[in-house]
Amino acid sequence: MQRSWRVGLLALGAVAVLIVPVPGGAPAGGERSFRIEATSTGFTPAVIRARAGDRVTIELVAMDVVHGLFVDGYELSTTAEPGRPGRLAFVADRTGAFRLRCSVTCGSLHPFVVGVLKVGPQTLLWRAAMLAVIAALGGLWLARR
Amino acid sequence: MSEPDVLRVPWVHRLVRSRWPQLLVTLVLLAGFLVAIVAGFAGSPVGNRNFAIVGVWIAWWAVLMLVAVPLLGRGWCGVCPLGAPADWIQRGAILTPGPRALGLGRRWPAQLRNLWLQNAGFLTLAIASAAILTRPRLTALVLLALLAAALIVSFVFERRAFCRHLCPVGGFIGLYAQLAPIELRVRDKRRCAAHRDKTCYTGCAAGSGCPWGVYPGALDRNAACGMCFECVRTCPYDNVAIRWRGLRNDLVTAPGHRLDEAFKAFIMLGSALVYTAVFLGPWGDLKAAALGVGSRAWVAYAGVVIAFLVGVLPGAFFLAGELGRRFSHSPLTPRRTFASHAAALVPLGLAAWVAFTLSLLLVNGSYALVVASDPFGWGWNLLGTRNAGWTPALTGALPILQAVVLIIGLGATALAAMRIARGTAGATAGRQAAPVVLFAFVVTVAMLRLLVG
Numbered sequence: 001m002q003r004s005w006r007v008g009l010l011a012l013g014a015v016a017v018l019i020v021p022v023p024g025g026a027p028a029g030g031e032r033s034f035r036i037e038a039t040s041t042g043f044t045p046a047v048i049r050a051r052a053g054d055r056v057t058i059e060l061v062a063m064d065v066v067h068g069l070f071v072d073g074y075e076l077s078t079t080a081e082p083g084r085p086g087r088l089a090f091v092a093d094r095t096g097a098f099r100l101r102c103s104v105t106c107g108s109l110h111p112f113v114v115g116v117l118k119v120g121p122q123t124l125l126w127r128a129a130m131l132a133v134i135a136a137l138g139g140l141w142l143a144r145r
Numbered sequence: 146m147s148e149p150d151v152l153r154v155p156w157v158h159r160l161v162r163s164r165w166p167q168l169l170v171t172l173v174l175l176a177g178f179l180v181a182i183v184a185g186f187a188g189s190p191v192g193n194r195n196f197a198i199v200g201v202w203i204a205w206w207a208v209l210m211l212v213a214v215p216l217l218g219r220g221w222c223g224v225c226p227l228g229a230p231a232d233w234i235q236r237g238a239i240l241t242p243g244p245r246a247l248g249l250g251r252r253w254p255a256q257l258r259n260l261w262l263q264n265a266g267f268l269t270l271a272i273a274s275a276a277i278l279t280r281p282r283l284t285a286l287v288l289l290a291l292l293a294a295a296l297i298v299s300f301v302f303e304r305r306a307f308c309r310h311l312c313p314v315g316g317f318i319g320l321y322a323q324l325a326p327i328e329l330r331v332r333d334k335r336r337c338a339a340h341r342d343k344t345c346y347t348g349c350a351a352g353s354g355c356p357w358g359v360y361p362g363a364l365d366r367n368a369a370c371g372m373c374f375e376c377v378r379t380c381p382y383d384n385v386a387i388r389w390r391g392l393r394n395d396l397v398t399a400p401g402h403r404l405d406e407a408f409k410a411f412i413m414l415g416s417a418l419v420y421t422a423v424f425l426g427p428w429g430d431l432k433a434a435a436l437g438v439g440s441r442a443w444v445a446y447a448g449v450v451i452a453f454l455v456g457v458l459p460g461a462f463f464l465a466g467e468l469g470r471r472f473s474h475s476p477l478t479p480r481r482t483f484a485s486h487a488a489a490l491v492p493l494g495l496a497a498w499v500a501f502t503l504s505l506l507l508v509n510g511s512y513a514l515v516v517a518s519d520p521f522g523w524g525w526n527l528l529g530t531r532n533a534g535w536t537p538a539l540t541g542a543l544p545i546l547q548a549v550v551l552i553i554g555l556g557a558t559a560l561a562a563m564r565i566a567r568g569t570a571g572a573t574a575g576r577q578a579a580p581v582v583l584f585a586f587v588v589t590v591a592m593l594r595l596l597v598g
Binding site (some may be wrong): 039042044047059065071073075096097100109110111115116129132135136137139142145 | 280567575588593
């Protein structure tokens, strides 16, 4: 088979991976509340989960110094001082894994104080893994004589 | 169609032959390097308010890994503020060679003409990276130590022994330079063979003999060429080309077969995984262990990291290569199979570092505005940006960008694995390459899990 045909077939496979719908999670629309404790090395719990469409409320509790919480992708943030928690409420209308980051300088590790909010099915991860399969097989196939 | 030679463009040729543009860039970088050392010792201990941390580990690292290495290969080495003073010592002058070279000019020991010391140096920095990347004073100490080592080694030994065999950064730049879309090569090898004086290697009034100890007439890989352009200046026949080669790379045309190079590929690929887990992962205990250099937790962390980088990862790859070797009935020895096929991991390694660096730049790049105005954290406001807030950029698109980069890296690795296998296993290349690609796929999924999962 000619190389251009191989490339075309691989591209077709990649498009299929991108557009095929991924099964959704359980029905959503509920309430999810989290209490996140922040220290200068990280958040506890480090990973929180919600279903797509849930109304999420996060109470940020600073355990040592002033901390902030920024939610990647949602672009929301709050801050908390020791004894004065911060609060964040939003509808989790985007699926995937979103990093939670400290937004107030809190110590040596500040830029790397990270948590994760997982919402619904991890569509991006699954699609990326499937595309990786195509890339791996495609590389082998394209280099065949 | 032949690949374009950018030195055929008259103004590029003039720019490259003149030492002034290169010197000016180097002097600016040297000034930045010295400011970083001063800031590290005398500036704020808060990393994101100090030029030593933000200037080096965010700005410089991003330029290096997102632009310089992928596009220019060893282009950075050509203007490196560590290498330039070493050259000046050996030339006895700053521009053209002086009347008397300084330094002892000894030859670098034959047993050490490899990458093992660079591998050890990078490993040492890697296990202390959480502390180095977050503590300005420690960063300044590392920079100062590198500068001192570069000067001492250049005084004692000939050419750029430090850059080729000791610099922990130079080691991985050389590894990934093999993918760069440009290459410096001679136009006509026969002309080099007929040239008796070999001024590109021995030097002449127009310039030094290759500071990197490379004979351009035999150059077939980017790994050891420091892009200093001395050979462009010393060749009396104008026989040196800088070609735009696009996607063609050195992995297939001249794959390495040395164990030190293979281990460099594993250390870099594995370090990208480790750095991503430590710095971008949600595990606070892991970060605390990595930061606590000297503590019991850190010793355990360092042990696990070293075992992973030089034991588990290469071991798993060895098994994959051996499986492929047996399936394909390849005539190669297990050791040679391991070393030659490790080169296929270079694209995935670079992609993993690019993906990691994208996080660093897009999330924390705005700190550069703050330290541009106040490099020492002393309250200056030179550019009026001292109070610019932390503004993460494109956080919604970041995981998608990282996934795309990793997938491209895996595809390039699969292509390279198959092409290398065609040279070693012939008609059964697919059987040789398949386990190697499976290994790369597992690493890619692990990286995806860390970055977008």
